[in-house]
Amino acid sequence: MPTTTIMHLSDLHRDAESRIRTATLLSSLGRDMDRYTANEGIPKPDLAVISGDIVYGVRGSDTDGDAQLAKQYDEAYETLTGLADRFFGGDRERVILVPGNHDISMPHVSRALVPVAMPEDAEGKKKLARELMEPESTLRLNLDAFEVLRIANLTLYNQRLEPYAKFYERFYNGGRKFSLVPEEQYSTHDFPKLGVCIVGFSSCHDNDLYNRTGHISVEAITRAMDEANPIVKDGRLIIGVWHHSIQGGPKENDYIESGFLRHLMDANCSIGMHGHQHRPELLENRFSADSHRHISVISAGTLCGGPHSLPSGRMRAYNLVVLDQDEGVGTIHVRAMTNSDFSSPIWERGHVAEFGGSSMKFKLAQRKAQGRSAFDAAGKADQLIHQGLPVDAFELVRMHLSDPWARQIAATALAASENWKEAINLFSPPSSAADFLLLCDAYEALCDWASLRALISSSFARECPELAVQQRIQISQATLKGK
Template sequence: MFTLLHISDLHRSHHDPIENASLLGALLSDQDRYLIETPTVPKPDAAIVSGDIIQGVKLGTSDHAAELARQYDVAYEFLCALAERFFDGDKSRIVIVPGNHDICWNTARAAMKQLVPEEPSYSAHAELFQASSSLRWDWNSRTIFQISDPEGYKNRLDAYWQFVERFYAGVTLKYPIDRRRGFNLFELDGGRIVVAALESVHGNDCFCRQGAIERSVLGACSLAIRDLPQQPILRLAAWHHSFQGPPHGDDYMDIAAVQEMVGNGFRLGFHGHQHQADAGAYAIHLPEELSMAISSAGSLCAGNRELPRGTNREYNMVVIDDSYTSARIHVREMTQGNHFGRCGRGVFRVDGFSELHWTLPASRAGAAPLDLRNFASATVLRAEEALASGNPAAAVALLESLGSNITGHARMLFVEAAREAGQTEKLIPILHPPTNISEFVALFGAFLSVGMLSDAETLLDSAGDSGVDGSTQDSLRLKLNLQKMMGKSK
């Protein structure tokens, strides 16, 4: 199983704030609870943060840049602490996307001019003010604005990107962050999962509330994934905006974007924005039915004035099964005393979770569905190439991603790579118990290298069971006794 922590809408309400220490403490206390629940919810392996990192700044705020920086400092400290507490400090296991609150309204407004009188005149209608248009309608002044500085308008996400680049500074990402292309890719679960972090804030500003993914971004993202040297088993997508809501709403994303994701092979999607958790499957016919499971997370930090009636602060735990064809969406709800527990609302009211299923898409060649065997074969080939090119550490990392599938030739390759990389301690969980004499000797040496002399002695006592001849046993016993004399043991 692979478990994702899904949090969203981290913006802190001025009237109902929650501090980082309280929030982190509540998340950790809840982990103590869900680890022993039935069904078990394992510790998260990675996290998705689906937008609205900060509350944002109103139009006309003096020194808005300083206030944005202050809010992002709070978010930065929280996510750094989250990485330390949940992921051993590995920030590459946290995926972040922007939301509408991350847009700097003041920067967007500075890139516009008000058309008074209209220059030229327009016959105003809704289609005129889409996210892709350069025109905006302001209900307060009943006037039309035009984006007159397109380059300056693009900078309305600069504070967000400075936060992102600061967060990932010094972190080795398989695919470096690119702030201009509308998506970023993250590799999880040793390459079995690729997450497309999508921007659904195209054209979003102080006057345009709707969510949108820029035209051609989904196509470019799909092509980028197809061109990866190792194809993932499961494609995930993360964005911010909802694609459905109340009839009076004007801040949702076009469902056509989700349809395109399904057609491009994405099978699990994550978003936030609506401040209420939900889970379901969306299907399209191309020409047969293809489906994508979609999970929305409630707001982690919104105040009571911003939450839908009857809804509390929430987050999700998503447990993906070993076949990568289903997931349990566990919703955790904050109730009394700022503590989280099982959600008892909507589709989650019975057990606190909902289960979703999907079918994996055809492979890149269109011949057969991707499966673990194909993935393992491709990984072993990549490990062989890394070892041959003088990068044994990379080979070790690749082979470790196979988990229980390190068998046969992969085990032999792992032994060689670990020795060359000076990481023989990693052989212990892989080679115990050994399946042949060569593995027996390698495991014995690994025990000696980390000072586990009692384990080495226990292994040596069972040498006959592995078919180790007497002379080899004598040689290994001599090495063990010499290390004991030198006092190198744990």
């Protein structure tokens, strides 16, 4: 299997008033790709993962906050459609999106909250404090005004990602939707040819400007991993994506507790990708004696964050993650902004002290996939062909070509998808009548008359007694007249 390269971008913070315009940003990324593909041996990206904070966001107190947020999402739409056009031939399915805390509509949150009267007695204050600290509390503490707020309209509060949801559906041309129901806030992006399946999560469950801790709905994780289970059996590497970092300083609370990683590992998720902390990092988390039961967690720097949003000693950055599943190794290449003009970045190798350079290798933790049996794979592939998905069908059976039924299904899938070059590569020289017929179709479709003439004159053609083969020879002979 060839290597797979993922462009990992995070914390775009797109804003209609941003100092870095979309055309300039995309042009800078394009020039960087020309450099690293030509001079550094890093392959062109196959996919892009955007791990949250698509927009900069607005304050709940802004009188025109809804309109400002809409303009920011227009800017984000222009950025990400441009990214898909420049790097992936316009295929937006190759760009995977998850939300971050900046993508929450604080105007929605503010409209859902009401002030809580502060009790005058000590016992009442203690009770209020305990309620404030309870998991999934409906109370919020606004430190700026030193007041306690309560979620009075839960329906409106749960709509705080509605602007993001509209942007998400618009970006995918209606092909994907982002649910406002927490347990449905996940997405599965399967790429059989690349050998990976990416599962996106929202780490913004119960999150807002007053409750900054990240959290992923347990139900969303369960549903997503159930969907991913058969994909693991088909041999794909599972990658989880969310926004919040999994650790923070003693006085910080805007990160997500790492316990959810155990659920991802239990479902054979090998890699996690996130942003939020604005710095590149690699963490390996292992929670069992089984040396394969660990997950490599990769964070990316901010792509567009301003000078005041950068951690000390860091610059804007993004990652290129190259996965070599045959060798069982991944490599993180960090690209960093190396100039001081925040309106026009120049990207080059980024030195990361923890890496000792600009890149770091890590072991892919996925256990060897059990895989489907040839019988199961052929049966599933046959269903996919009838569903109009011959490309997916072929990927399912390509590892079982020694099985006669799977081989027949593979031939049918290749013909249905008109993947003639792959058909010739795998089925030449023919070992059965079905192989011969497929090759005749392939050579005719490609107008490769010399190869067709050689095929119908081969020893297989002369010695095969099957009527279908002899009839196909006659048809081909007629086709070749005058060629």
